[in-house]
Amino acid sequence: MTPERRRRRLRRRHALGAAGLVLVGAVGWFAYADPAYVPALIVVALAVLAGTHLLFAREISRREVVERALHDANRELESFSYSVSHDLRAPLRSIDGFSEALLEDAGPALTPETRSHLERIINAARRMSLLIDDLLALSRVSRAEMKREQVDISDLAAHIVADLRRADPDRGVVVEIAPDLRAVGDGQLIRLALQNLIENAWKFTSRKPRSVIAVGRARDEDGAGAFFVRDDGAGFDPEYTDKLFGPFQRLHAASEFPGTGIGLATVQRIVHRHGGHVWAEGQLQQGACFYFTLGDL
Amino acid sequence: MNEILLVEDNPDDVELTLRAFKKSRVMNEVVVAHDGVEALDYLFATGSYAYRDPNQLPQIVLLDLKLPRIDGLHVLERLRAHPKTRLLPVVILTSSTEQRDLASGYRLGANSYVRKPVDFQEFVEAVRQLGLYWLLLNQRPPVID
Numbered sequence: 001m002t003p004e005r006r007r008r009r010l011r012r013r014h015a016l017g018a019a020g021l022v023l024v025g026a027v028g029w030f031a032y033a034d035p036a037y038v039p040a041l042i043v044v045a046l047a048v049l050a051g052t053h054l055l056f057a058r059e060i061s062r063r064e065v066v067e068r069a070l071h072d073a074n075r076e077l078e079s080f081s082y083s084v085s086h087d088l089r090a091p092l093r094s095i096d097g098f099s100e101a102l103l104e105d106a107g108p109a110l111t112p113e114t115r116s117h118l119e120r121i122i123n124a125a126r127r128m129s130l131l132i133d134d135l136l137a138l139s140r141v142s143r144a145e146m147k148r149e150q151v152d153i154s155d156l157a158a159h160i161v162a163d164l165r166r167a168d169p170d171r172g173v174v175v176e177i178a179p180d181l182r183a184v185g186d187g188q189l190i191r192l193a194l195q196n197l198i199e200n201a202w203k204f205t206s207r208k209p210r211s212v213i214a215v216g217r218a219r220d221e222d223g224a225g226a227f228f229v230r231d232d233g234a235g236f237d238p239e240y241t242d243k244l245f246g247p248f249q250r251l252h253a254a255s256e257f258p259g260t261g262i263g264l265a266t267v268q269r270i271v272h273r274h275g276g277h278v279w280a281e282g283q284l285q286q287g288a289c290f291y292f293t294l295g296d297l
Numbered sequence: 298m299n300e301i302l303l304v305e306d307n308p309d310d311v312e313l314t315l316r317a318f319k320k321s322r323v324m325n326e327v328v329v330a331h332d333g334v335e336a337l338d339y340l341f342a343t344g345s346y347a348y349r350d351p352n353q354l355p356q357i358v359l360l361d362l363k364l365p366r367i368d369g370l371h372v373l374e375r376l377r378a379h380p381k382t383r384l385l386p387v388v389i390l391t392s393s394t395e396q397r398d399l400a401s402g403y404r405l406g407a408n409s410y411v412r413k414p415v416d417f418q419e420f421v422e423a424v425r426q427l428g429l430y431w432l433l434l435n436q437r438p439p440v441i442d
Binding site for chain 1: 307309310313316362363391392393394395396397413414415416417418420
């Protein structure tokens with residue numbers, strides 16, 4: 001059943017309950033006016049009350065079943081992530097470690113081709129490890145308890161850009177951050193979303209000698225306040241816009257721009273958890289702009 | 298020079314850790330305990346280690362969390378509950394960076410928490426720094442009788 005239908009049914013039952021109360025009031029009034037009606041009216045009123053109670057009780061027990069299922073599913077997800085975190089990395093450590101050991105110990109005896117194969121194995125293990133880390137980060141976003149606090153988005157963006165500049169001081173990127181961008185939400189999650197968006201902008205402008213990244217304020221189609229992160233980098237083919245936010249979806253070759261394809265899925269999940277929405281505009285080679293609202297959490 | 302107690306059930310990880318120690322020229326003897334029971338037996342000189350002098354403690358314990366029989370956090374709890382091992386330096390060396398592992402590890406009194414990287418070169422570097430800090434730089438707590 002859709003949530004909309006469930007809500008409608010619940011409303012119907014509330015109406016029924018209200019009708020029951022009105023009836024009880026009427027009974028009282030009739031009884032006061034003419035005592036002869038009392039026994040019959042009491043029976044009718046009790047029947048209506050019992051009926052509405054039964055309906056409510058059934059609704060509540062249904063809700064409990066759904067909630068318990070949700071709770072179980074969450075717990076299962078939790079223990080799944082936990083064992084992914086512990087157990088999936090160990091075999092990768094062996095693959096990477098022993099390939100390295102082979103390279104070192106048998107180094108001079110290996111042909112260039114064999115060396116290259118070993119290096120491919122090592123690279124694949126490291127890439128899988130990155131994928132696992134990103135997947136775990138994504139699932140952590142869904143599991144994290146949400147805080148509600150004042151968040152200074154301008155300040156967060158400035159810090160993220162400063163980190164990027166420190167790591168990559170030779171890039172000619174002009175970053176324009178609008179002042180006083182503020183929101184209410186979970187600071188850590190919003191930071192993670194911004195970080196993904198700004199790092200993407202930084203990455204997809206890396207082929208240009210000069211580029212501009214902007215963080216600012218916008219409106220969605222309903223006129224609600226939104227934020228944006230815009231760049232003038234590689235952009236994307238608008239035909240694939242709906243693929244942008246799917247986990248593991250990538251619109252560029254890994255050799256061109258590295259990444260696991262989890263970043264925008266993480267952004268979307270964070271925005272959804274805040275009751276907001278996220279969308280993108282772009283053209284190939286003409287930059288991209290990502291918008292998000294944070295709802296009224 | 299006291300030994301290092303490596304509590305680790307995965308033989309591949311044992312081998313890689315030993316290799317990393319060798320590459321970073323850590324000369325201390327490394328004793329391997331393959332589960333929590335063995336680790337506690339070693340440290341308290343009980344069971345198969347009953348012949349040991351219980352006052353001889355390793356320089357450092359490198360503790361994995363997911364272990365057969367008694368897991369790492371329980372080992373840590375038992376060590377912190379006993380006056381002899383209460384101050385023994387314990388470094389958690391594990392795959393996970395789950396918040397709850399970090400929180401429980403520190404709450405139960407771990408001295409440090411290091412994640413085993415997948416990249417072996419990073420792992421060697423981590424082990425080298427661990428050795429430098431815990432075996433050379435850090436002063437051991439006094440032995441309590």
